[in-house]
Amino acid sequence: MKIVIIGSGLAGLSAGYRLCKSDEVIIFEKDPDIGGMSASYSIENEGKKYFIEKYYHHIFRSDSELLALIKELGLEKQMLWLKGKNAYFVDGKNYPMNTPVEILHFSPLSILDLAKLGMLVLRIKLIKDTAPYDRIKAKEWILDTAGKSVYENFFAPLMKSKFGDNAENVSAAWVIGRVKIRSDRGAEGEKLGYMRGGFNSLIEALAGEITANGGEIRTDREVTEIVIKDSAVQGVKVNGGFIPCDAVISTAEPAVLDAITGGKLGDLHETLKSIRYQGTACALIGLDRSLMEDGNYWLNIKADVPFGAVIEHTNFLPFDDYGENLVYVTSYFQDRKSPLWTQKDTDVIDSYLKGLEKMFPKLSRKDVRWTRLYRRMDTAPVYEQGYLEKVLPFAAGPSGLYLAGMFSSSNYPERSMNGSVKAGFQSVELLRKEKEKTGYDEK
Ligand SMILES: Cc1cc2nc3c(=O)[nH]c(=O)nc-3n(C[C@H](O)[C@H](O)[C@H](O)COP(=O)(O)OP(=O)(O)OC[C@H]3O[C@@H](n4cnc5c(N)ncnc54)[C@H](O)[C@@H]3O)c2cc1C
Incomplete structure (x- = not known):
């Protein structure tokens, strides 16, 4: 055929x-x-x-079809399982988010709210079938089960950075799926998979x-x-x-x-x-120095900057594989009217660098070796x-x-x-x- x-x-x-x-x-x-x-x-x-x-x-241990394919193609020896440090940048401060103990020190939430967050995570882990939650909005479900503060100070910024103006329409099924996959970290923190050589x-x-x-x-x-x-x-x-x-x-x-x-x-x-699909405007920046000196790989952000996450690849993979520091700065956007889609490449990059300078005062433009920007409109369905x-x-x-x-x-x-x-x-x-x-x- x-x-x-x-x-x-x-x-x-x-x-x-x-x-x-x-x-x-x-x-x-x-x-x-x-x-x-x-x-x-x-x-x-x-x-x-x-x-x-x-x-x-990066990938997860539960990605069984992909891992079987990598093995079938004889590429298994390239698989690395590494710890990638995570943090949440809230109003000028970094909160490590790698272990249950660290999450318990997330001070934008009170002790009572942290207990509610913990209960919500436990409840999510017990959910076997996410289908019944597809018709419920994540916002309403979190407000009902864990309250306003947990929603506003923890989930809302994360959902906003992923779905922008559509965040309020996202289904509880999506949040449950995400929390399930990211909460199996154990006391030591989770290991993520990457193929050496990319x-x-x-x-x-x-x-x-x-x-x-x-x-x-x-x-x-x-x-x-x-x-x-x-x-x-x-x-x-x-x-x-x-x-x-x-x-x-x-x-x-x-x-x-x-x-x-x-x-x-x-x-x-x-x-x-x-x-509906949404777009992603992702800059990759080659730097002379490390941006996140505390070793963070993944930083979620609640701050007035035009991006939702900073990902320092060379805080995850060995620096020597590249010989320079590599940092992604990224944001999702909802439609073709977004400045992240309409602006020139150089303007998007400049707005991202300005945001980074605000968050990381030690960063100087002299540290920037090169930048690339990749923008597409077709990067993910909106799981509303x-x-x-x-x-x-x-x-x-x-x-x-x-x-x-x-x-x-x-x-x-x-x-x-x-x-x-x-x-x-x-x-x-x-x-x-x-x-x-x-x-x-x-x-
Ligand atoms: C920012 C970002 C980060 C991600 N991070 C991860 C991650 O950490 N881990 C993970 O597992 N996944 C991640 N993903 C998701 C993963 O990359 C995708 O789910 C997967 O690669 C999609 O593969 P696909 O073949 O279904 O679709 P695509 O990769 O979208 O392939 C579809 C192809 O069809 C082509 N095409 C469209 N229309 C036409 C046409 N008319 N004629 C010819 N060609 C056409 C497109 O150009 C495209 O190449 C990420 C995605 C994004 C955007």
């Missing part, structure tokens, strides 16, 4: 990898590089080249397997139409040309899928229109109240059209690399099952 995959992120590459030995695979990617959200920069520092993700990434190794290994088995990956190629006739996929239009195929796996965001199917996916059309009903099926309706990506059930209630790998594999399983029914021609 000839199968077209739209998008070379982890969902598309994982699907292509599973199919490339049995089928003819062509992946179309609209960007110049492969990898989607988990794509990397290649940086040269004093004659040494290294890869670093455009958006900060997740670029995984992207390259998948792409290498696909091409070694005869598959093609074509970058700078935007699919502008999925051609459907008599309720069956006929092919795709790319750069004005028609590419016939037997099946399409689309990993493009819902609004794009709606556009390239001409709004003709029946019942799915309204759902595709209603799923009622989102569960919008999770897209792996089969889209017309025969031969399959969907896998951040909008799939494996990425609910939070998207991840693991969720997209799993979605890619699940779409292939379904494709094979359906094609077996009608007689399946391998290549």
